[in-house]
Amino acid sequence: MYLVGILLAAAAFWMANSGHYKPLMLGFAAVSVVLTLILSLRFKIVDREGSPYARLLGFLAYVPWLAWEVLKANWVVIRACLRADLDISPALVKVRTTCKSDLAKVTFANSITLTPGTVTVEIQGDKMLVHGLYEANTVPESFISMDARCARAADPRGAAS
Amino acid sequence: MPEAANMMTLDWNTVRTAFGGALCLLGALLCIVGTIGVLRFPDIYTRLHAASVTDTSGAGFVLLGMALMAPDWIVLVKIVCILIFLMLTSATSSHVLANAALTAGLQPKIGPMRKGQPDGEVSP
Amino acid sequence: MMMAALIALIVSMCLLLIRALMGPTLYDRVLAVNSFGTKTVLLIGLMGFVMGRPDFLDIAILYTLINFTSTIAVLKFFRYRSFQVPLARRGEPRAVAPIAGGEPNA
Structure with missing residues (x-):
């Protein structure tokens, strides 16, 4: 649940900052988003404060x-x-x-x-x-x-x- | 009426470039004011206040001016990102600085002070 | 107009360097360097607009985050004299600083 929030945030951040939507670039985007997720799992920051969308x-x-x-x-x-x-x-x-x-x-x-x-x-x-x-x-x-x-x-x- | 619409967009572009430049200049001048405060104030805690003028209103006005001059929406999104990061991080690092200074044993100067007169009256 | 803003920013950065060089305590210098970093972000952004290449804003975003991280890292190092000390997490007692000046009395 919180992981999905972080995934959406990371994907939206990439989309907003890149501006390139070619398939190769989107592949790089997927790799970097997955890498970010793995890192945030390793840091143990996937909790309520990690994706504070309710507030x-x-x-x-x-x-x-x-x-x-x-x-x-x-x-x-x-x-x-x-x-x-x-x-x-x-x-x-x-x-x-x-x-x-x-x-x-x-x-x-x-x-x-x-x-x-x-x-x-x-x-x-x-x-x-x-x-x-x-x-x-x-x-x-x-x-x-x-x-x-x-x-x-x-x-x-x-x-x- | 394509010509009227064209006039309108041209007009808006001129106005927003002028306003953006003016806001950038205002923000840069506020940065100078904050720096003067950093140079003049007596101890670290009061200098933090002067630095936070730079971090909030100076950076805010400069980024607002740049946002007004942004050519497309990606630039606008980037400027908004910078603004959000800057506001969050400047507040946090000010707090960390003050906390570290207090933990290290620096005592803040307390009470009214005024250059020249020994016992000045505090203006509101 | 933009050139004037650029020059004003550079002037204020030069003034900040004075404080960074003659700051009486360590914390004054860190404050000056932190503020210098904020102004560098603004300078990079304005420079991109003056040169007509707003792509510089990517670098500005990165610089914002690096500036924050470096300030925290420097202060953490001078407080704990090591990078290996974990900062306080929820539910755990706060790590005690070895060079602490005692309880804040005010």
């Missing part, structure tokens, strides 16, 4: 919101970079997340890191250590909406994963 719609709804947040945060950091007086106040805060699954936690931590001005430094259980460029922007309350959206996008809904 694709949730992620697609989450990405535009994240992009807008990243743009807003970018403006703050760009202004901080170009100020004549280096007016920053770095802070280190602990953020507690409500995400349950590993995928949701990783999504949340990566979203925090992707937003300029905040970097996730350490994850232990459901607590994260976040370093921020401005003390005023890096309070635990400012991550609540991102946390809720990550949990909605990536946590399995009632499914016993």
